[in-house]
Every structure is written in structure tokens, then in C-alpha cells.
Amino acid sequence: MDIEQNTTSQRQNRTKEHLKQALIDLIKEKGYHSVTVKNIVDYASYNRSTFYIHYEDKIDLAEDLRISMLQGLLTSVGEPYIPGNKVYTAKLNAPSFNIVSFIYKNRNFFELINYEDTLPGLHTHFPQTILKIYKEQFVFETINNIPVNMDYFKRYTAYGFYGLLQNWIQQGFIVSQEEFIQEVINLTKTHIYSLKYIGKNE
Numbered sequence: 001m002d003i004e005q006n007t008t009s010q011r012q013n014r015t016k017e018h019l020k021q022a023l024i025d026l027i028k029e030k031g032y033h034s035v036t037v038k039n040i041v042d043y044a045s046y047n048r049s050t051f052y053i054h055y056e057d058k059i060d061l062a063e064d065l066r067i068s069m070l071q072g073l074l075t076s077v078g079e080p081y082i083p084g085n086k087v088y089t090a091k092l093n094a095p096s097f098n099i100v101s102f103i104y105k106n107r108n109f110f111e112l113i114n115y116e117d118t119l120p121g122l123h124t125h126f127p128q129t130i131l132k133i134y135k136e137q138f139v140f141e142t143i144n145n146i147p148v149n150m151d152y153f154k155r156y157t158a159y160g161f162y163g164l165l166q167n168w169i170q171q172g173f174i175v176s177q178e179e180f181i182q183e184v185i186n187l188t189k190t191h192i193y194s195l196k197y198i199g200k201n202e
Helices: 001-029 037-043 050-054 058-077 094-105 107-112 123-138 152-168 176-189
Strands: 086-088 138-142 192-197
Touching: 001 037, 001 050, 001 058, 001 107, 037 050, 037 058, 058 094, 058 107, 058 123, 094 107, 094 152, 094 176, 107 123, 107 152, 123 138, 123 152, 138 152, 152 176
Parallel strands: none
Antiparallel strands: 086 192, 138 192
16 A cells, blocks of 8 residues: 555656646746646646646646745755854865755756746745745854844845856856855855854744
């Protein structure tokens, strides 16, 4: 019974992934508002009844795609860190920025920010997710312990990082992950002395 349930679950997940991928490709091809459920099922080689087993409509699919990918972004951040441990920016390395690796691994999705008629909410929820990470998952110490309004500091830093990510994506990832992360580390060292991962606050 458990094996059957697991097989069914895997099949359902695979179907949903195929439908999500079809939506991504079709947005790039014709724009979100021009995509229909028929387009999606034809592209993914499914029938409409299969689609409606998983989703109510195109909007439902789009929301699942956006939420699942940005949740993956949230989860990826903490993987290199031990909760409660302080990390000095002088010791940061490529694994410290697992978030960049996640974006590159899922670049087919994140390229959607390059399009005007794109996944609803992506242009606002992507940077808001970066801010949520900074606000809820990290404690920062400034260089020389300079006193600052930490809410402003985290907004300034989060949206600055998002701007770099946006530029990297728009340029087609022409700079390697390693080069990009090193540039981010170099910039981080100019204003953050240490950071402490405090874990996810669901």
C-alpha cells in the first residue's frame, strides 16, 4: 500500500513539474496572459482532465510555481550554516552563498524576471523573499559595530543583493557562479563584519 501511494505521489509530482515547465516555456514564448490551459496541456502532452486533477486553472498553476520556487529559495539559504554560529565575512566562501547556486540551478525559472508579461507577482515577490531572508534568518554585525537602523540596513543590503542578482540574470549568467559569488563577498566585506544564521521563522 505504501509503495503504491509513493509511486502515485511520484507520478503526480512529475506531472505537476511537467505542467510547471510547460508554463515557464510558454511564458517566454508568448507572454503569460496569452497562455491558455489548452496551450499548457498540448505543450506538456497531457489532456485537460489530467490538468484539472492538479489545478483549478492557469492562475492556480502559476501560484504553485511561484510559491514553490521562492520557498525553495528560502530553504536553500540556510543549508551551509549552523544555526546560532557566527560567521565572519572575511571567511565567507562560495558555499556560503548557496542561494546563488539555487538560482543558477533553476535559472530557467528565474529568467522569467527578464520578461514584462511574466509570472504574476514574480517581480515583487522575488525581492521581497530576499528581504524576508535577511530580516528573519540572519543577524548582522556592521563593520566596527557602527550603529545603524538595522531595518534600513537589511532593506538596503537585501535590495542591493537583489539588484546584483537581477543584473546577473538579465545578462544571461555570462559571469560564472564562482566569479559572481566572489564579487558579492567582496562587497559584503565592505559593510558587514559578521553574520549569524538564526534559522527559518515559518
